[in-house]
Amino acid sequence: MKRTKKINQARIMREIWIKRKTTRISIARSLGLDKSTISAVVNELLEKGIIIEREEGHSGPHGGRKPVYITLAKNFGCVLGIEVRPESYIAVVVDLEGHIIFSKRRPISFAHLNLTEVLNTHLESLIEEISQTLPQLLGVGIGISGVVNTEEGIIHYSQPLGIVNGYDFFHEIASNYDIPIFIENDANACIWGELAFHRREELLDFMFLLLEFRDIEKQDTPSSNRISVGMGFVVNGNVHYGHQYSAGEFRSVYQTEDSVGQFSLTSEENKHIFDDERILNKFLHELGAHVGLIVNTFNLSHIILGGDFEKIGDKVKDIFEEEIRKNWPYPYPYVVRDTMWYSAFGEQAVAYGAAGMVLNALFGDLEIMEGIRFTRNVRNSLVVFS
Numbered sequence: 001m002k003r004t005k006k007i008n009q010a011r012i013m014r015e016i017w018i019k020r021k022t023t024r025i026s027i028a029r030s031l032g033l034d035k036s037t038i039s040a041v042v043n044e045l046l047e048k049g050i051i052i053e054r055e056e057g058h059s060g061p062h063g064g065r066k067p068v069y070i071t072l073a074k075n076f077g078c079v080l081g082i083e084v085r086p087e088s089y090i091a092v093v094v095d096l097e098g099h100i101i102f103s104k105r106r107p108i109s110f111a112h113l114n115l116t117e118v119l120n121t122h123l124e125s126l127i128e129e130i131s132q133t134l135p136q137l138l139g140v141g142i143g144i145s146g147v148v149n150t151e152e153g154i155i156h157y158s159q160p161l162g163i164v165n166g167y168d169f170f171h172e173i174a175s176n177y178d179i180p181i182f183i184e185n186d187a188n189a190c191i192w193g194e195l196a197f198h199r200r201e202e203l204l205d206f207m208f209l210l211l212e213f214r215d216i217e218k219q220d221t222p223s224s225n226r227i228s229v230g231m232g233f234v235v236n237g238n239v240h241y242g243h244q245y246s247a248g249e250f251r252s253v254y255q256t257e258d259s260v261g262q263f264s265l266t267s268e269e270n271k272h273i274f275d276d277e278r279i280l281n282k283f284l285h286e287l288g289a290h291v292g293l294i295v296n297t298f299n300l301s302h303i304i305l306g307g308d309f310e311k312i313g314d315k316v317k318d319i320f321e322e323e324i325r326k327n328w329p330y331p332y333p334y335v336v337r338d339t340m341w342y343s344a345f346g347e348q349a350v351a352y353g354a355a356g357m358v359l360n361a362l363f364g365d366l367e368i369m370e371g372i373r374f375t376r377n378v379r380n381s382l383v384v385f386s
Contacts, residue, residue, distance in 0.1 A: 005041075008033060010363075012041045016051055017363040020097070021071050042070065050076050072096045077138040079362070080130060081355030083186060083348075084119070084144050086110070086160045086214070090351045091126055093134060096359070098197040102134060103348065115161060116172045123173070123181075138362055139180040141354030143189030145212075145228060147246045150184055156245065160214075160228070184357055186210060186350045187230035187248050190306050191239055193345060193353025196360045206302035207294065208232040210349065213274075213308045225261035226270050229287065235298070252286055263287070284316060288323030296327050296334075306343035307350075 015027050022030075028038050045051045052073045055066040074095040083090045085108070093102035104126070110118055123140070130137050146158025153170030155163050174181040184192070187210045194203060210230040231248040233240040240247050254264040261270060263286055269279045295303060309316050321336045328334045345352040 008037055009041050009044070012038065013045060013050065014363045016045075016070055017072060017096075017359075021069050023067060023069055027070075049073055074099070075135050077136045078102075078130070078134050079138050079355045079358040080126060080140045081189075081351040081353065081358070082123075082126070082140065082142045083189075083350035083354065084108070084142060084161070085212075089122060090348060092348055092351045092355060093130060093137075094352070094355045094359070095135070098356070098359070100348075100352070102130065110162065115163070115167060119173055120176070123177075127177075137179055139182070139358040140177075141182045141184065141189065141192075141356075141358040143184050143186040143350040143354040145186050145230060147244070147249060148183055148185045148188075149245045150182070150188075150241070153183055155183065180358070180361065182354075182357060182361065184354060185230065185232070185245075185248065187232035188239055188241070189353035189357055190304075190343065190345075190349045191232040191234055191353065192357035192360060193349060193355075194304060194343065195234070195239075196356030197352070203234065203302060204237045205298070205300050206234050206304060207291075207300055208234075208304045208306060208343070209291065209309070211305070211307040211309050213311075226273060227261055227263065227265075227283070229262055231294075233298075233300075250290070252290065254286055280312070281315075281319070284312070284319045285323065288320045289327070291320055292324040292327035295324055296329070301339055303340040304343050305340070306345065307347065310342050310346065 011031055012027055012033075015030055016022055019026070019030075024035065024038050024042060027033070027042075028035055031038075042051070042053075046053065050073060051070055053068050053070055055068055074097045076096060078093050078095050078101060081092050081094070087109075088105060088107050091102075091104045091106075092100050095101050106122070108118060108122065113121075119142075127137060127140075144155065144158055145160045146163060147156040148154070149156060153168070153174055155161075155167040155169055157163060157166075169183045174183070187208055190208045190210055194208065208231070210228075210232070212228045214226055214228060229250050231250050233247060242248075250262055252259075252263045255262070256264060258266050260267045263283060265273070265279065265283060269276075269282070273279045273283060291303065294300070303320070305316065317337060317340055320340065324336050325334065343349045
């Protein structure tokens with residue numbers, strides 16, 4: 001296939017995905033392509049079963065045919081998103097429109113098996129289960145806590161998973177399957193979820209704040225650190241990874257030798273953070289001070305809170321707003337509350353976002369969806385909306 005035709009195919013397919021429902025004329029206007037090009041590509045996508053057409057609405061004032069709308073054939077396929085934690089995994093399957101059609105949470109243990117064995121065992125089981133009842137699986141996205149080179153498929157570091165010297169996820173896991181399998185940092189996966197499923201045009205400069213309270217009693221190597229905070233950033237419409245892929249890995253400037261985890265909290269304070277409001281407030285004010293510095297310095301437009309923030313309640317927004325205003329250096333007001341919201345995906349935010357990351361890749365290149373180039377790296381496959 002000629003390169004120009006491939007590019008037009010990808011652009012048209014992506015336009016249909018982003019708009020959810022559109023027409024041939026609207027696609028031509030939006031992309032600046034002639035009608036014959038649109039018709040040729042749309043007809044090919046109809047033959048493949050990726051899209052469908054249907055008449056809707058009313059005829060024009062002078063009669064004639066009803067408008068013919070193009071939408072995705074949501075049952076053409078599905079994608080799997082997984083969050084891997086030290087003690088469990090959360091999996092969701094979504095159709096092409098982003099609706100969850102399957103979800104699962106299961107305990108996981110790395111005590112007696114190496115990482116490759118554990119991941120392959122659970123991944124193979126999930127793929128087998130999905131293949132029996134759901135549409136064809138088009139791809140898998142996996143989100144973990146740690147420093148992840150998405151371009152090469154390498155986990156450089158992940159303390160929760162015990163990775164300290166690097167792990168070649170592509171060769172150990174992804175290359176063994178005939179569908180694309182991508183790896184991503186958990187907070188960045190959440191960003192892909194917001195971009196792919198909400199598709200908000202105003203989300204050009206924002207941060208995603210992911211909070212997870214870990215059940216240390218179920219971990220193989222118990223510690224008193226119950227809190228995990230990750231940050232993800234979108235700058236000018238692009239996910240920001242940093243030159244070593246560690247953007248968003250957070251550590252408080254107030255941490256001392258007596259601290260446990262990412263914050264200044266001691267081991268005892270970590271143990272009692274759920275039953276002592278004073279400790280919880282200390283943690284939130286410390287995190288809020290860092291959020292205020294980052295948001296104000298980079299003049300970000302939105303803050304999205306994901307994971308376990310909702311379990312704490314509205315005091316999160318109250319404290320963050322207080323800290324952001326405290327750090328704001330100018331005499332004119334800074335709008336905070338209206339631009340801070342909870343992610344709609346709750347504890348499934350990472351898994352759902354990982355699925356969104358895959359959809360974003362599929363609708364950027366038709367060959368990936370058809371399984372022709374499943375070995376493409378994530379970074380080249382992912383295209384952020386702008």
